[in-house]
Amino acid sequence: MAQFLDKLVGWLWGTPLILTILFTGIFFTALSGFFQFRFFGHIMKETFGKMLKKDESEDEGILSPFEAVSTAIGGSVGVGNIGGVATAIAVGGPGAVFWMWVTALVGMLIKNVEVTLAVYYRRTDEEGKPYGGPTYYMERGLGEEKGFKAWGILAFIFGAGIFTTFFITLQNYTVSEAVSSTLGVNMIVVSFAFLALTYLCIWGGIPALGRIAGKLVPFMCLFYVCGGIIIILMNISNLGESFGLIFGSAFNGMAAVGGFTGAAFAQVIRMGVARSVYSNEAGWGTSPMIHSTAKTDHPIRQGLWGSFEVFVDTIIVCTITALIIIITGHWSSGVSGATLTLNAFEAGLGYTGRFIVAIGVFLFGLTTASGWYSYYEILLRHLFKDNPSKKNTILKIYKATYAIPGFLLVVMAVTIGLPGKAVWLFADITSAIPTFVNIIVILTLSGTYFKLLKDYKARHLGIGEVDENFKIFYEEKNKNI
Template sequence: MSLINQVNGLVWGPPMLVLILGTGFFLMILLKFMPLRRIGTGFAMIWRGRKRGDASTGEISPFEALMTCLAATVGTGNIAGVATAIALGGPGALFWMWCTALVGMATKYAEVVVAVHFREKDERGEHSGGPMYAIKNGLGRKWLWLGVAFAIFGGFAGFGIGNMVQVNSMALALESTFSVPTWITGVVTMVLIGLVILGGIKRIGAVAASLVPFMCVAYVLAGLAVLIVNVDRIPAALDLIFTHAFSPIAATGGFAGAAVMAAIRFGVARGIFSNEAGLGSAGIAQAAGTTSNAVESGLIGMMGTFIDTIIICSITGLAIVCSGVWSSGESGAALSAAAFEASLPGFGGIVLTISLVIFAFTTILGWSYYGEKCWEFLLGAKSTVPYRIVWVVAIPFGAITQLDFAWLLADTLNGLMALPNLASLILLSPVIVKLTRDYFRGQSTELSAQTR
């Protein structure tokens, strides 16, 4: 535990945070801030991507691919992660989460573009992509070890961060709110997840497309209800967030005080944990989408970061600061629950618990596919069925066991996924820029032809 703690401190320390933010900013400059200028285009692409295209170009629709990505990212990070950042870094941490998301849109765009551009078909004729394939097919054999490293980190990290940790959060939330025994949560979740993932990416995509939009809208509406109750406190909350992003905050109530570095560190780290920009995972799901253009997939993929952090995490963070419970000394999901309960007495905590359960459930679905593709890259398609069985069997154990070590190890492996991914994005940046330039130049030519 002590050794992993030290490694974790290095993995998520200032150098890694600078590397992730620096890579995102570097890509944003190269792309001439295109991700920020094309947010409207991204939403339009999501709407257009609801229809599944030619089966020869992918297994699921671009919309289902985005929902699978959101299924994996919209999870405990949006509820517990945001609260932890504020509890340890103060309200200013939310500002740094926003910065991480805006810069992360360029990173997420680039990840998806190379994942789709360098994807390949596996032995079953299904499309496979992600950082490991981008490294293998984009950088060549001499860099293959980087792709192998990513697949190993992702293959093992999934069992912690995307499986056991998620079901553990579900089980504890249901036990504290509805007195449901943890083992029952584990068994029911195991059965439901098994029914979905044994059907492969098509069934995962279909379930994600049904559940994710509903859960996101429902949670945003509940969060807006909290903000409406506290509408008179919103200006003061925003003042706190912007002020303490750049100045230390003194101890108050149960809050121990925090330096600016703490706000930056926890804001950036929890922001990355929530939206996964820089980890490379989004490209794995987007590569299964029916598309013949990597840039269009990238425009859809980058919107996952915007929806996840700028919309959903902001709702959680503002609810915590506006309700005044941020300085209570609570942390994690308990702090978010306190914010909702304080503003919506009697059912605020219940709403948050149900949201946490659905978020965690969909995260298990999304990450099951990420892990599957990592192991397929390492061991071939023959590993798929054994992997799915092990993934499903691990769920009840996650529900009933103490996971401090599993959480720490998975968090460390999750961070290590960023290293091969960021290296490949920097090395492949000329390809990303060329594909982007060619796509928008072609669009301009098309428009001018239509005008004539």
């Protein structure tokens, strides 16, 4: 079974999709004038610099920009940053980290584009609340503006790919694995506790999720990063060698070392790109759905939070995980997944290190499960937008059953001994399909993005002349049509 899954993932995450992701990132980076690099200071000023500012905006939306990005970061900074990074290094070697960085740097602009289009094309429902995302910009951008009648087929493929993760979800599994191995508690018991807490988080809906994420996500990131920095400082003499391994094996693969089986160049880049996309979700089309509910005066402004999200997720949190695994020498131990990260932290801080990772995994997993709840809800809202009564019934059933598949996966894994690698291979399959569809769509709608970017530069950066007739939201542009 694992051999078949590995071949399927190898095909899905083969050269065409990897090149498509990298091409898309380079395409938007180049045509935007290297926006995420040249205006990095502006991005940080408009995001990190305003994190603690009280939201007094009267713009249309459900969440504040910070609540939206906290929910999105909570949805992306999760098991992929702990178990996923470890698996990438265990399978692809240290060189995979380099390709994670490359994908993240261009991914900062891919996420900016996705979020911008999601906010621009978002739709106001019967209660006056805005929702958006890939299926929305497929309908409005492809269907209404470009007259592409088959947009619904693309939306169905995208939605089906995303909803597959409803059944094959890794949060509960990875949390249960980490906490069980650390505290010696039965995995099924941990899994049930996680299920109960997930329901507590989602029961208040998207507005409550935003408030919870705004308080929990900054704490959990800081908690994990600080623990990691301590270990890196304790092993600072090995830091140069660790970077040498990352850059040295990024282009020529890695020979077998210790328990490491060795990796060819194709495997190195595939694992790096796949784990980066799974971790920060750039190109996947997920977090733009929650960003679309934010109160903002310009789509690009919320897009800046999308860039910030990728930076925090991969360049900061994933890098901390990767350096600890490599700097402690555990990367070649033959272990993978969250267990590898746990072992590396324990090597640095003893049992306290394992405890930090276990708590980190628990918090990351909880916020990820909660954040993804909002993505599925927004997809369902779009699917049943023309039938409010049916929509409300479906949403109630969805909320009541949301956490059950993750619990059942743990039960199955415990009873038949499903290995962690097989679960991550399932994750790769479910992320590749919607990513490919979404990337094709945002490339098709690139003209709209560049018009919005030009307008933002004129209005807020003093670059170019402001066109007072330019409409910065699709509904505003078409309200009289």
